Amino acid sequence: MADILDISHVFFLETIKSSKKIMGAPVATGQLIRKAMAMSDKIPEVKYNNMDEYEKSVKEKTNPLTQLEGESIRHEGDIFTLSKCPFAQSIKSYIDLFGGLPEDYKEITEDFNKTSTIKDHLHVGEGAGVSPFCAIHQPLRSSVASKKIKIGGKSIEVYQLGCKSGSGYKGFAEKWIEKTGISKEKVDELLDNAMCCYCIRIKE
Amino acid sequence: MVKRILNEFTKINGVTGAMISGFDGWPIESVLRSDINDEYLAGTAATLYGISSTTSKEFFGDELDQTLIESDKGKILIAPIKELIFVVVMDRTANLGKLRYKLRQEKERIAAAI
Numbered sequence: 441m442a443d444i445l446d447i448s449h450v451f452f453l454e455t456i457k458s459s460k461k462i463m464g465a466p467v468a469t470g471q472l473i474r475k476a477m478a479m480s481d482k483i484p485e486v487k488y489n490n491m492d493e494y495e496k497s498v499k500e501k502t503n504p505l506t507q508l509e510g511e512s513i514r515h516e517g518d519i520f521t522l523s524k525c526p527f528a529q530s531i532k533s534y535i536d537l538f539g540g541l542p543e544d545y546k547e548i549t550e551d552f553n554k555t556s557t558i559k560d561h562l563h564v565g566e567g568a569g570v571s572p573f574c575a576i577h578q579p580l581r582s583s584v585a586s587k588k589i590k591i592g593g594k595s596i597e598v599y600q601l602g603c604k605s606g607s608g609y610k611g612f613a614e615k616w617i618e619k620t621g622i623s624k625e626k627v628d629e630l631l632d633n634a635m636c637c638y639c640i641r642i643k644e
Numbered sequence: 645m646v647k648r649i650l651n652e653f654t655k656i657n658g659v660t661g662a663m664i665s666g667f668d669g670w671p672i673e674s675v676l677r678s679d680i681n682d683e684y685l686a687g688t689a690a691t692l693y694g695i696s697s698t699t700s701k702e703f704f705g706d707e708l709d710q711t712l713i714e715s716d717k718g719k720i721l722i723a724p725i726k727e728l729i730f731v732v733v734m735d736r737t738a739n740l741g742k743l744r745y746k747l748r749q750e751k752e753r754i755a756a757a758i
Contacts, residue, residue, distance in 0.1 A: 461698070462694065462695055462698055463691060463694025463695055463697075463698060464667075464694050464697060464698055466667035466668060466694075466727075467667055467668075467669070467690050467691060467693065467694030468694070469668065470666070470667060470668030470669040470670065470687075470690055471669065471687075471690075471691065473668060474668075474669050474670075474687055556666055556668050556670070557666060557668075557670050557672065558666075558668055558670040559668075
């Protein structure tokens with residue numbers, strides 16, 4: 441028997457589309473970012489002694505980020521990749537039903553990639569946005585990491601490095617790649633086998 | 645400079661606060677009473693600006709000049725300046741005409757300061 445469509449998946453995507461139509465792309469994008477940040481406030485705080493312990497919690501799926509976005513893979517230099525976009529199922533449901541994503545999504549994605557105070561604070565966007573879902577996922581992850589996770593008693597920061605769309609297009613956050621000193625070639629190579637790429641830095 | 649301009653607005657009779665925020669709903673600079681949450685106000689102002697701006701384009705085929713929220717207890721005026729939003733919070737005694745006149749006069753200076 442075929443799976444029943446989860447209407448909330450489709451309805452959510454339609455809500456993003458209508459927000460953009462009603463308020464314009466910059467405001468709609470800002471709303472997605474702010475909602476993601478507000479959501480991060482509800483996540484309980486966790487502490488790890490070191491990065492290895494953090495990685496263990498990812499594998500055991502007790503890590504708050506893993507619970508939100510699925511299991512990530514740790515690479516050299518504390519770079520992490522996701523093999524699957526956490527919005528993949530919603531996107532698939534919508535495309536199966538309507539044949540493609542709304543045209544309005546392009547403007548939201550473009551706006552998410554523009555520089556702004558909040559995106560600078562969260563280290564997201566700047567070219568790493570490949571869909572409006574990045575405007576939710578990346579700020580949510582960065583916000584949870586900086587507010588709720590401590591490693592060795594110190595706060596951490598997430599830097600979004602790149603992202604890949606379902607069509608295979610790779611978006612790179614040149615600004616954050618340069619700031620973290622990671623090579624674009626490395627991010628490109630990792631995205632060959634992943635959909636999302638970011639790194640974690642412990643704040644000194 | 646921006647803070648100084650905001651302070652000047654708060655000297656107008658009945659004006660209790662002023663703020664500059666981004667279209668993304670994030671506060672940039674503000675002079676507000678301590679009981680007003682600047683992040684909440686910036687988010688609300690961005691949403692109101694977005695809806696008003698789209699409505700203005702749809703109905704009048706023109707860019708939004710200002711949006712006003714009015715109640716018996718106070719008013720909030722929202723005006724886009726460049727790619728930012730200027731927000732003024734007032735109590736019921738505020739002289740709206742004077743405020744609008746000043747805003748029109750100062751728009752260029754605010755834009756330059758940003």
